Amino acid sequence: MNVNLNKREPVYVQVIRHFKEQIATRNLNPGQEIPSRRELANQLKINPNTAQRAYKEMEEQGLIYTEGNSPSKITKDEKILGAVREELIGQAIDSFIAAIGPIDVPLDEVVGLIREKYRGDKE
Amino acid sequence: MIEVKELKKKFGRKQILNGVSFTANKGEITCLIGINGVGKTTILKGIMNLTPMNSGQIFIDGKNLSKDTYEKITFIPDAITMIPTMTIAQAMQFMQDYYKSWNQSRATELLSFFRLKQEDKISSLSKGNTAKVNLLLGLALDVDYLLMDEPFSGIDIFSREQIANVFTSHLVEDRGVIITTHEINDIEHLIDKVVLLDNGIVLKEFSTEEMREDEGKSVVDVMREVYQG
Amino acid sequence: MRYWKSITIIIIVILTFGVFYIQAAIAGNYNPEFAITTTSGDETVLKNLALLSNYQVDDLIISTEGSKYKEDSSYIDLIVGNYTNPKIKQLQGDHRSFMRGKRDISGLYENEGLLAYAEVNFELHRGEASDFSFDIETLDKESGKKTAFTIDVPEKKIFNYVYIEDVRVVDDVMKVTTSNSVKDDKYRTGQIHIYHFNLTDQKLVKDEIIEAEQEGMDGQLDLVRLLNDYEELGGEKYLAFELEYVEDIDLADENLHHDYYPEYKGSELVVYNLETNEQEEIELPDELQQAMKRIDNTFGNIYVHNSKLHFIEMTDTSMEIMVYNLESGETDSKHSIEIPNADTVMQMGSPIYKIRDDKLYVVNSVISRDMQSSIIAVDLATGDKLSEGSLEVQGKEKDKEIYNLHVYDLVIE
């Protein structure tokens, strides 16, 4: 797990985002165990308190759950998982549009280009 | 909680500390930042009663420092505080002799974590390894508070990484840590709280996450603002 | 055992010092034990004799009973000087408060009812003494009443020093004999003064100088000496002074070597009657004049006892005693006592004399093992040798080689 953290955004926010990405890309599967907060802190070289905060936040959002004393796991709730996926797609498209917007390209051309690129990438 | 109130200290004619106050909580890593010679080490020494203050007060969990406090708080200076002719094993034996809070199993763990050989003489160790032994001797004490003076200065990159790992491990967890540094980059994500010092006073005291969240500023941003603005 | 080094050191220290000091305690003194033994004559005479002596570094007292080493001589004793005159010691025991700071036996006077002390006080400035004054204290032994007063020494500016030789009290008048050195006096070494203090009025009533009526001898007066026993604190009626004359020399003579010591010419005797306050020059018979001259050159002494002068002279084979009666002005008796090893006596150091109850006791000041008769007691009335004694080494050290024993005083109880 390698993450480039930036220094101006709260670390816990960056950690959560990182988790969402992993979930959306299915690097983390529903029900999969996640590292303990200490392990996470160590892996990301962040303060354990921050890792703790990120986990707490994710638990509140229902991204992860904890049963008794066992390690936390990624939620199996398809609704939440779907929402995460949608959120990420939405965010990506938002930023894409924000970037392409000022160039003033017609939508058809854009869609065509996307289709071409997208297929090329997939092959 | 360590409370430092209105510390003042003069060396000769130079007023090193001119009313320094801050607090450091248990379970948090507090970082004293300032250029060299600003009195960071003096503050740590003051907390440990290793140098007398001209005025001010220091409370550790609400109490003044006494000989028993040394079982609750420890100081890891920037150079090792053991006799160079001792082996690491002898140094650990020395600690075990005098401290009830010495945790030998943790010491053994640290030994393998740092890949040190206990039969080695301290004087024969590299700079990085000496710093690790120094850290080991402090960390293996079951104390509530750890004071570290420039733990990263003058050490090779790999040792730095190893030492940084310590801060994210159970070795530091739940303890209150005060570290001093003049260079924040490596550890910016590790620390909870920053105390910026200059000219013998505290310029700013803030929580790093709050600063990022509320103002979107990194520690370096704040430093730039405070020192140059 | 991580502590073995420390424990070894502690054990070695405790054992070594323990053995050393326990052995010392058990063995007592390692020094030889001495005892006075009577080799001939009356055994009872030497019974009340005690020799204050010194063996190696230790002080001891030797009597016929054996010897007793002085234990626990501390630094303080060493600094203070471990010798305190036994008479002073006895007085310190009896009158602890009055005797505080009084260590000079010459300044003491004692009779049945009175203890008196005189001391000369001075300021010391750059090695020069000045501002002499008398401190006089008395103690009424019965009532315990103390008096004290201070009087300046008359003409104190002309003296280099004022030293007390003797103190007597007669009818409430204290007579303090001092030897004074006069500042500008080139030729004479000093004056002997007798100061009279009225103890009731606390006043100086008289200042006399002892001097010969005429400068009878050829030559210069070199020294005036009090012959009375300094340890004798009272009782004598007369003070006797010997005035010594030396060859008349011109001190201004530049050719004179500074080491030059003028030749002794002879002595005169002046006697001071403490009751009448008269001083009188004694015309000694020729024989005694000669004896006096010899005594000054050899070992010998002149003693004042019971208003008599005792001339004691050691020769190679004998001890000569001549007694001159001050009351009658005549030679009372002459005795010659044979001493087989008088030569040894001479070699080993000057003898110590003591006269008590008409008995003369003589002890060598340095005693070696080979010495046969180092202690002699003589009846002054008859001139008979009463007894002769020697020191014997006793106990387990008997056959060991011993060092010389130094006797520094003789006490007769």
Place this chain on the structure above:
Amino acid sequence: MKSYLKLVNFEIGRFMKIYLVLIGLTILSQLIGVIILSKSYVANANEAIYEYLVPFGQFIEEYGRMSMMSVVDSIWFMGPIALCAAAFLFYIFFIWYRDWVGKNTFIYRLFMLPTARLNVLLSKATTIFLLVLGLVAMQLILLPIGSMLMKWNVPLDFRTDMTIREIINNSHYLFILIPDSFIQFLINYGLGFMAVFVLFTAILFERSFRWKGVLLGIVYCLIASAIFLAPLIYEFGIQASFFYPVELLIIEIILGILVIAISIWLSKFLLNKKVTV
């Protein structure tokens, strides 16, 4: 108490190497001295008697008999003792300053031990005291060995045998180290102990106030000496002769204890409130 004992042991361990060297040097020098002096005396005697035909009696008269005194007064014997004395005088300072020197300042560790800092001082003083006594004890053991060596080397007629106590009592410096009476022993080493505590206090003054502390330390030494010597100065300087010897002894003992107590109290204050590592 436990920490104090451990610290004593620790301090002794730290000095052990130099200590063993001192002991070794002393043993070697003194025993070699006995052999060399004995042999040269015998050689001298042989030469005189057999070559120059000096009669035995005359030889003894001229040269005297060989005894332990000529050994004890020689450089072979005094040298190592002087060396040890100098070493310990030096060590009184070194035992403190070496903990401050260099980058590896062990004094941090000592002062952060969870025990009263005074124990650090007391353990250092005890170490010096114990090691000095150890050396003197060794001297006591060496004397009979030296005597024995001399007996083996010098024929009976040419030597004067002395007991250990005779040797000691005839030698001025041995007599100070090993006095005759136990009370004197206590006084001597009490004085030594007092001096160590006064010097320690002076050192702590220096460690607390640096240059100003040097001055304070010297002033403290002078004051302590003045307190202790006051009665003696009064007694002999002003020629007052006021006190009886026994009184003087008692006063000096009380003053000695007082000086030690003041020194310890001051040291404690400096260690807790003023000292800088």
